[in-house]
Amino acid sequence: MRAITGLLTAAAALAATPLAAQAPGEDSAVRVPDCDRACLIGHLKAHMNALEARNPLLLNLARDVRFAENNVFIPVGDGLWRTVDAVDDVGLETADPSTGNAAWFGSVVENGQPAIYAVRIHVANGEIDEIESVVHRRTALPAPFGDVTKMVHDAEFNEILPPAQRRSRERMLAIADSYFDTVEVNDGQVFAPFSEDCGRLENGISTTAPAPNASGAGNAAAIASGCREQFELGIYRINKRIRRDFFIVDEERGVAVGRGFFDHANEWDRYLLTNGREMRTALKWPNSITLLEAFRIKDAEIQRIEAVFTYVPYFMHNPFWGPHSPAPRHQADPAACDTACVTANTNAVMRAYPNRGQWASLPWADKVGYAENSVGIRVNEGIWQGVTAIDPRPLVLADAQTGKGVWIGKIEEHGQPAWAAITVSSVGKEIGGIDALIRRKEYGAPWAEPAQAPAFAALPASRRTPRAAMITAANTFNNAMAARSGQAPQGLADDCEWAVNGQVMAKCAEAFTGGALGALEAVRDREVLAVDEERGLIAVRAFEDFPATVGDVTRYPRTLQVVQLFRFEQGRIRRLEAYTSELPYGMKPH
Numbered sequence: 001m002r003a004i005t006g007l008l009t010a011a012a013a014l015a016a017t018p019l020a021a022q023a024p025g026e027d028s029a030v031r032v033p034d035c036d037r038a039c040l041i042g043h044l045k046a047h048m049n050a051l052e053a054r055n056p057l058l059l060n061l062a063r064d065v066r067f068a069e070n071n072v073f074i075p076v077g078d079g080l081w082r083t084v085d086a087v088d089d090v091g092l093e094t095a096d097p098s099t100g101n102a103a104w105f106g107s108v109v110e111n112g113q114p115a116i117y118a119v120r121i122h123v124a125n126g127e128i129d130e131i132e133s134v135v136h137r138r139t140a141l142p143a144p145f146g147d148v149t150k151m152v153h154d155a156e157f158n159e160i161l162p163p164a165q166r167r168s169r170e171r172m173l174a175i176a177d178s179y180f181d182t183v184e185v186n187d188g189q190v191f192a193p194f195s196e197d198c199g200r201l202e203n204g205i206s207t208t209a210p211a212p213n214a215s216g217a218g219n220a221a222a223i224a225s226g227c228r229e230q231f232e233l234g235i236y237r238i239n240k241r242i243r244r245d246f247f248i249v250d251e252e253r254g255v256a257v258g259r260g261f262f263d264h265a266n267e268w269d270r271y272l273l274t275n276g277r278e279m280r281t282a283l284k285w286p287n288s289i290t291l292l293e294a295f296r297i298k299d300a301e302i303q304r305i306e307a308v309f310t311y312v313p314y315f316m317h318n319p320f321w322g323p324h325s326p327a328p329r330h331q332a333d334p335a336a337c338d339t340a341c342v343t344a345n346t347n348a349v350m351r352a353y354p355n356r357g358q359w360a361s362l363p364w365a366d367k368v369g370y371a372e373n374s375v376g377i378r379v380n381e382g383i384w385q386g387v388t389a390i391d392p393r394p395l396v397l398a399d400a401q402t403g404k405g406v407w408i409g410k411i412e413e414h415g416q417p418a419w420a421a422i423t424v425s426s427v428g429k430e431i432g433g434i435d436a437l438i439r440r441k442e443y444g445a446p447w448a449e450p451a452q453a454p455a456f457a458a459l460p461a462s463r464r465t466p467r468a469a470m471i472t473a474a475n476t477f478n479n480a481m482a483a484r485s486g487q488a489p490q491g492l493a494d495d496c497e498w499a500v501n502g503q504v505m506a507k508c509a510e511a512f513t514g515g516a517l518g519a520l521e522a523v524r525d526r527e528v529l530a531v532d533e534e535r536g537l538i539a540v541r542a543f544e545d546f547p548a549t550v551g552d553v554t555r556y557p558r559t560l561q562v563v564q565l566f567r568f569e570q571g572r573i574r575r576l577e578a579y580t581s582e583l584p585y586g587m588k589p590h
Contacts, residue, residue, distance in 0.1 A: 033097035035123045037250075040095035040102040043123050047131070048104060051080070052087045062129035066320070069133050069557075070312060071290055073319050074586035079557050080117070080135055083548050085109040087117075092153040092306055094255050094294060096248040100124055103248060103257050103292060105306055107148035107204060111548060111555040113138065114148045116203045118292040118308035120247065120259065132259070132320060134292050136203050136310035137556045140444050142282040143289075143311065146204025154199070154304045157296050161254050165299050169249045176256040176295045179302060180244050183262070186236035188274040190228055193301045198227035200305040223273075227302065233273045238281055240265035245321060254297045262289045263315060267385040269414035284416040285440055286314040286372075286382045312584060315377040327369030327376060327433060327590050332403025336428040342398040345431050346405030346424040350394070353387040353411070356380075362431055369425075369433040371590035373581040374561050383438060386413040390420075395453045397539050397565070399530035403427070406530050406539040408565065408579065409453035411438070419450050419501055421563035421579040423529050423541070435541075435590070437563050437581050439501050448502035454577050456567055458534045465568040467531050470538045473573060474566050475526070478542060480512060482523040488512035493572040500578045508576060519552035521545045525589050529563070536568040543589065544580075557585035 022029055035043070043060075050058040056076040069079040091106030100123050108117045115137050122130035138145050167175070178192040200208045208230065209221050224230045244260030264287050270280045291309035295302055317324065337345070345363070352358040359380050372382045391409030398405040403426045411420045418440045425433035441447050465473075473491050480489035488509040496508035511517060522545040529539040544560040546552055560580040567575035 033100065034125065035100060036097050037095045040097060040100070040121075040123055041093055043128055044093055044095070044102040044104055044121060047119065047121055047128065048087050048091070051084055051108075054081055054084060056081060060127050062124070062127040065127075065129050065131065067131040067133075068319055069586070070135060070310060070584035071316050071318050072584045072586045072588075076131065078547070079585050080108070080110060080115075080133065083110045083555075083557060085112060088148075088151075090153070092157055092294060094157065094248050094250060094253075094257050096250055096257075098249075099247055101247045101257075103294070105153065105292070105294060105308055107151060108135075110135075110137070113555055115556070116145065116148070116308050116310075120257075120292060130320065132292075134290055134308050134310060135556075136308060139311075141311050141442055143309070144203040144205045144207055146201075146206075148204055151201075151204040153306065154201070154296065156298075156304060157255055157294065157306070158253065160252050161298060166251055166254060167297060167300050169251055171300065172249050172251065172254070172256050172297050173246055175297050175300060175302060176246060176258060177244070179295065179305070180242040180258075180260065182231050183236050184239050184242040186231055186234050186239060188232050188234040190231050192227075192231075194227040195298070195301040195303045198302055198304070200227060200307070202307045203309065227305070233275060234271075235273065235279070237271050237279075238264045238266065240267070243318075245318075248294075254303075255294060256297060257292065257294045259292050259318065260290075261312075261316060261318070262291070262309075264288065265314075265381070265385060266414075283442065284414040285386060285418070285438070288312050288314050288316050290316060290318075313373040313375045313581075314382050315372075316375050316584075325376060327371065328367040330365070330403070330425060330427040330432040332401060332426070333428055334400035334403075337400060337403065337426045339398045339400045341429055342400055342403060342405045342424075342426050343396055345426045345429075346396055346398060346407050346422075349424045349431065349434060350390055350407050350422065353384060354389055356384065359384060363429065365427040365430040365432040368431065369435075369590070371434070372436045373438060374435075374583055374587055374590050376590045379434070383411070383413065383436065388412050388414055391450075391453050393453060393455070395455060395565075397530045397532050397535075397537055399532065402528065402530055403432075404529045406563065406565075408563070408577070410450035413440075416440075417450050419579050423539075423563070437561055437579055439579055439581055443582050446500040446503040446505055448499075450502055454565065454575075456535045456537060456575075459536050459569060463536070463570050464533050465536055465571045467533055469571060470531060470533075470536075470566065470568050471528055473568070473571075474528070474538050474540050474564070477566070477573065477576075478523045478526060478540070478564075481517055481520060481544075484517055484520060486513055486515070491572050493569065493574045496573050496575060498576045498578070501580060508573060515551070518550060519546050519548070519554075521547050521549075527589075536574075538566045538568070540564045540566070541589075543583075543587070545586065547585070559583045559585050559587045561587075561589075
């Protein structure tokens with residue numbers, strides 16, 4: 001009986017067991033796309049029409065739609081949606097029903113100026129639930145920027161290949177990925193199969209055309225023509241790392257589309273091509289480009305490439321790829337680390353920058369946060385590999401109550417000077433975080449060569465301002481900036497001057513009354529970094545949003561991370577020194 005009972009129990013268990021299991025992460029073994037290619041292209045066209053109309057309400061959007069411009073999540077309708085004047089009548093269109101993605105490459109007009117533009121949309125249940133755009137504006141930074149009136153998208157991207165010239169989805173992914181393998185740490189070794197007539201269009205300009213047509217900043221065709229030939233020379237050796245992901249594969253047309261980042265570490269400022277020619281890096285500091293890139297693959301060879309890319313802070317991440325890791329939060333302990341201790345930790349960090357091997361011996365906490373221009377990266381990356389000298393006479397502001405020390409002065413990256421405002425956080429006697437704001441001259445005015453750091457002597461006791469009063473006055477100042485009322489706040493000395501990145505801009509009151517702040521929309525995410533009553537100093541970090549909707553000579557949306565240094569005397573603001581780094585619009589603190 002026990003044997004029979006056991007058999008019946010086993011049979012019942014088998015009956016309760018599903019007869020089939022699903023692939024990991026999927027809820028069904030049958031997944032039929034609910035939006036075919038024509039459907040996806042229809043949503044794509046609708047998006048471009050809505051963008052041109054500056055009206056996202058014209059789209060069928062999911063309630064939880066996510067929108068990112070240059071890798072920053074902002075509300076749909078912000079950023080380019082508020083500044084666009086027109087979009088191209090014809091763009092490069094691609095789609096993949098199996099992933100629900102579609103992409104468009106072309107150009108737009110923004111506040112009267114051309115901009116290169118690419119976008120990815122994702123459609124689910126008949127609604128657009130993701131929009132991811134890359135916008136490249138013409139700036140002083142060296143990057144290709146084509147004549148958009150002459151931009152032509154290769155028609156072969158839309159042609160259906162004969163079956164014999166197609167390759168499977170998996171093989172297409174491998175071929176497209178081999179392109180990024182080749183350009184990563186490009187040393188002359190070529191992994192990708194290129195056709196003899198392979199051509200590449202980057203930001204609207206051919207970067208593989210013969211030299212007579214190779215005009216424009218950053219155009220590799222001025223050195224060598226052809227896809228394979230450039231890689232065999234090792235022109236792109238500056239690419240330390242290529243982070244990438246593919247979201248479209250169209251086997252019929254032989255098209256694969258990916259997104260990613262090229263990380264230019266610039267740990268050295270010159271290198272040799274495989275033919276012995278010396279090259280110098282266009283920029284002396286670490287930077288990344290973010291991109292959307294399309295490949296046309298025929299007969300298992302890369303035939304055509306089209307890319308849109310733009311500069312972003314070094315090691316910028318894509319918010320669609322995975323969760324962002326926030327910096328660890330620490331509580332200051334003045335009893336464990338007084339002002340002298342905070343100062344010592346701050347100076348120790350700064351001494352370690354030009355001495356690359358010293359970073360490991362610093363007194364690190366168990367968990368440490370590190371950011372450069374609001375992007376979290378690893379210690380010993382970024383400027384750790386490029387700083388060759390630091391200011392011998394910096395301004396250091398340390399505060400045991402906040403546990404933070406602020407170092408302001410000049411750094412040199414491969415000999416090129418830049419302003420730095422670097423905040424070091426102490427946890428007990430250990431270093432728990434570093435937030436480095438670096439401003440380089442390539443971003444243009446306001447800028448003055450950092451000949452010396454600002455210097456402020458200790459004040460007589462009768463001319464000092466209490467800590468709480470300085471904090472309140474700094475907050476009032478920033479509230480007045482954001483209000484844009486044309487009225488200066490109370491508490492400004494008559495001779496108060498406002499300098500930005502070393503350049504004196506105006507008298508403090510005149511900046512409010514003269515309309516200089518009209519383009520500013522918000523001053524947000526403010527944080528008091530350090531206060532020094534003896535010298536009348538307070539350092540504040542803030543983020544300033546400029547949507548470029550009114551009165552902005554820059555003409556494109558951007559955000560500035562700012563470290564403000566206020567000097568008080570007898571309760572009044574006597575001087576303001578501000579240091580800024582330009583970020584994609586809407587970017588938040590790390």
